[in-house]
Amino acid sequence: MSDAPVEAFEPPYYAVVFTTVRTDDQNGYRETNTRMEELVREVPGYLGMDHAQNPGGLGITVAYFRDVDALTQWRTNLEHRAAQQRGREHWYDTYTLHVAKVERSHGFKRS
């Protein structure tokens, strides 16, 4: 996740929007997050991810996938599922997940 946003791909593809407010208990979060970033890159059809975080507040992660097969593979990954469980037990106060099929996209880069 560099500072350049994920590009606007040719639709259709999928965007998974994960919006969180975290708890004060972040023990183990960073290591798990780093591992998840490694793991998702192994999913065929994974396209990239952007993340932004308000200091001490709301965070948004958007991951992009080519198709439903890629979504399914990531959603059912056992190590990912274990991490989600730990997230609900410890790290997240609130989250919402929106899985959405991109119908239109465009990008702008200052020349």
Add this chain to the structure above:
Amino acid sequence: MSDAPVEAFEPPYYAVVFTTVRTDDQNGYRETNTRMEELVREVPGYLGMDHAQNPGGLGITVAYFRDVDALTQWRTNLEHRAAQQRGREHWYDTYTLHVAKVERSHGFKRS
């Protein structure tokens, strides 16, 4: 945009993901952004918005709309279009826009 994320609505609805890297020229940005937040709330079918910003880096705004009519009304709003133009001229180094139909959603709130 409070610190509680926008809820997981009953699909279908739309998510508009707007990911930006800004320039050093932010003259007028804040006022225009505040005005756009007011204006979008007047769109019938507007559901809410989340924003997160890495200090000095990438920002992600996700706005949610009930249907295509709401998307169209917001996209074609003349004051919004003028703001987009100013954004390309001054405020944004890079952005990507992904307009996506939400197929699945869920929320979690610590009890």
